[in-house]
Amino acid sequence: MSTNRVCQILKIQKPVIQAPLAWITSPELVAAVSNAGGLGVLGVNGGLSKPLKTVSETKEAMRKSIRKIRELTDKPFAVNTFPKAIDPFGFSSAIIELCKEENVKNIVYVGPTEQDNIRELKNEGFTLITRELNPTVRGAIKAEEAGADIIVATGCDEGGTMPSYSTGTTSIVSLLSEAVKVPILAAGGIVNEKMAKISALAGAEGAFAGTRFILSNECPASDITKKDILSTHPDDYLLYTILDGEARYRTTPHKIGRDGVEANKKGNFNPTTGSFYEGMLKGNLDAGVISVSCLAPLIKSIDPCKKIVEELARGYNC
Structure with missing residues (x-):
């Protein structure tokens, strides 16, 4: 034991x-x-x-x-x-x-x-x-x-x-x-x-x-999603605030992340977070956040x- x-x-x-x-x-x-x-x-x-x-x-x-x-x-x-x-x-x-x-x-x-x-x-x-x-x-x-x-x-x-x-x-x-x-x-x-x-x-x-x-x-994450995580450079992650300041997302650089960063710059801290179903499961990278650890590049x-x-x-x- x-x-x-x-x-x-x-x-x-x-x-x-x-x-x-x-x-x-x-x-x-x-x-x-x-x-x-x-x-x-x-x-x-x-x-x-x-x-x-x-x-x-x-x-x-x-x-x-x-x-x-x-x-x-x-x-x-x-x-x-x-x-x-x-x-x-x-x-x-x-x-x-x-x-x-x-x-x-x-x-x-x-x-x-x-x-x-x-x-x-x-x-x-x-x-x-x-x-x-x-x-x-x-x-x-x-x-x-x-x-x-x-x-x-x-x-x-x-x-x-x-x-x-x-x-x-x-x-x-x-x-x-x-x-x-x-x-x-x-x-x-x-x-x-x-x-x-x-x-x-x-x-x-x-x-x-x-x-x-x-x-x-x-x-069961999409192969597209997995490839995206493996290929993203550690300097390219996007970080933005959600839930009116209660949390954040770090994501590979795609539309939802870019939109979130721009929303934060304008004082909006509750921007769209997209869909984990579409992004993570289905591999539609522009429809969701692909949120991973900052140490994912070590994998x-x-x-x-x-x-x-x-x-x-x-x-x-x-």
Whole structure:
């Protein structure tokens, strides 16, 4: 049995958690990560081939994805949810009910630290990985007090919906690991063994990796999207503010990113973010943001999830 606390809590072999990438976490990706010893995570609209109109339709489609994962692996996996405060249409509430119905025990809870929500989920028997969009020491302490099992420390190095501040991954890992007793996962730039080792020195006990798994064989992101990420020069990324200053996107240089930068210059900090479905899943690069870690250029190839999990895990001596 591993002595790594992340592995012990989640009952996995490698402390590598695949981030819940919206639209591009298929059952095949989730199962591949879990079969490799890590923890696969089914993200928002994971496994869907097209947008659906209602919460109930989406819930039933996600049920099929969960059942497909179970056909592909007997290992633990997780599902992505978020707090009630950012769930106006009841999507996340429906997914939590689905997790109960399908006996999914692990949840990746992304968003503001709402202690009542966390306590409620813990009382219902879930194991919780919590990720504050803009991680703070106070937020981590609140999450731990409410019962979070593992906390994600996200730096501005990350892809996806980035924190609005400029604290790097090593810095936020160091701060949170000093502030709480539960294990910390490093998120942002954990793309290879070297970066995993650096995060471990700072206090992380595992990786919460997104960009690296986009460039996996099993990820359903378009080949066009994957080629775009691999070919973009590190100096060419575009960075713009969204959600009225609450978050940012770093994207490869295409229309939505260029429009966002220009909107920011004019004082608009809530510009269009395009469509992850179109950009990431379908490869229509001008219709969405292709948001990745600033360290994506360190990734040189598209690889099987097994190879990726094993490489990142070595950074934590696993």
